[in-house]
Amino acid sequence: DIQMTQSPSTLSANVGDKVTLTCRASQSIRTWLAWYQQKPGKAPRLLIYKASILESGVPSRFSGSGSGTEFTLTISSLQPDDFATYYCQQYNTYPWTFGQGTTVEIK
Amino acid sequence: EVRLVESGGGLVQPGGSLRLSCAASGFTLSSYEMNWVRQAPGKGLEWISNISGSSIDTHYAESVKGRFTISRDNAKNSVYLQMNSLRVEDTATYYCASGRSCINGLCDDDLYFRHWGQGTLVTVSS
Numbered sequence A: 001d002i003q004m005t006q007s008p009s010t011l012s013a014n015v016g017d018k019v020t021l022t023c024r025a026s027q028s029i030r031t032w033l034a035w036y037q038q039k040p041g042k043a044p045r046l047l048i049y050k051a052s053i054l055e056s057g058v059p060s061r062f063s064g065s066g067s068g069t070e071f072t073l074t075i076s077s078l079q080p081d082d083f084a085t086y087y088c089q090q091y092n093t094y095p096w097t098f099g100q101g102t103t104v105e106i107k
Numbered sequence B: 001e002v003r004l005v006e007s008g009g010g011l012v013q014p015g016g017s018l019r020l021s022c023a024a025s026g027f028t029l030s031s032y033e034m035n036w037v038r039q040a041p042g043k044g045l046e047w048i049s050n051i052s053g054s055s056i057d058t059h060y061a062e063s064v065k066g067r068f069t070i071s072r073d074n075a076k077n078s079v080y081l082q083m084n085s086l087r088v089e090d091t092a093t094y095y096c097a098s099g100r101s102c103i104n105g106l107c108d109d110d111l112y113f114r115h116w117g118q119g120t121l122v123t124v125s126s
Helices: none
Strands: A004-007 A010-013 A019-025 A033-038 A045-049 A062-067 A070-075 A085-090 A102-106 B003-007 B010-012 B018-025 B032-039 B045-051 B058-060 B068-073 B078-083 B092-103 B120-124
Touching: A004 A085, A010 A019, A019 A033, A019 A085, A019 A102, A033 A062, A045 A062, A070 A085, A085 B045, B003 B092, B018 B032, B018 B092, B018 B120, B032 B068, B032 B078, B045 B068, B058 B068, B078 B092
Parallel strands: A010 A102, B010 B120
Antiparallel strands: A004 A019, A019 A070, A033 A045, A033 A085, A062 A070, A085 A102, B003 B018, B018 B078, B032 B045, B032 B092, B045 B058, B068 B078, B092 B120
16 A cells, blocks of 8 residues: 655644645555545635646645645735645545545644 | 435444444436545544445545445445444544546546534454
8 A cells, every 4th residue: 555644643733824844655656646634523624636637626725746755835924714624635546545634733 | 515424323332233324415416426534532534445436445444344345325425334243453534525526437636635513433352
């Protein structure tokens, strides 16, 4: 199975900060990577797919980049609504696998 | 508006069975692969199964293979997950999620999960 490793596990930041979350795959997944946001008690929400394509309706402060084994999700200016847990997911090879998540907390 | 609504969760004893349902509306279910993803309390997400629009192809995570069976009834706009031989470690919120679309044998690349239900909680405990 392809292992997805996210870092950091927790990130403390202020409103207005630029934050970068990292996701590493144990082998190349080309650009078959998605990012999701999840808030407590809610279903995940798709943010980014194919590593860098912004899902419709997602604010433009979110962006994704990377290919192969290294990927990033950047929030250009953190907003109060962005405090949540973020997961990456590869869909290059079955079984589809997720990272363990990065929780973005208020500093 | 696309809507996915899961049902069928509850408390079951180890070794027991449960059948989850996912009712879909707002899109042509038969054109989409569908997935089940679960999340144990306080833990991350785990993809466990998917099924093609025609039901011909199914895939499972090793953790549920041989115990869980995914199926669908496009006429009823529903997807199901039959869970047998349940274990304590199967305790989780189970989500159904849409996958890629396939029309006339041609499928897009959208293997990620665009639409999600609200989830249904399965608790396996004695």
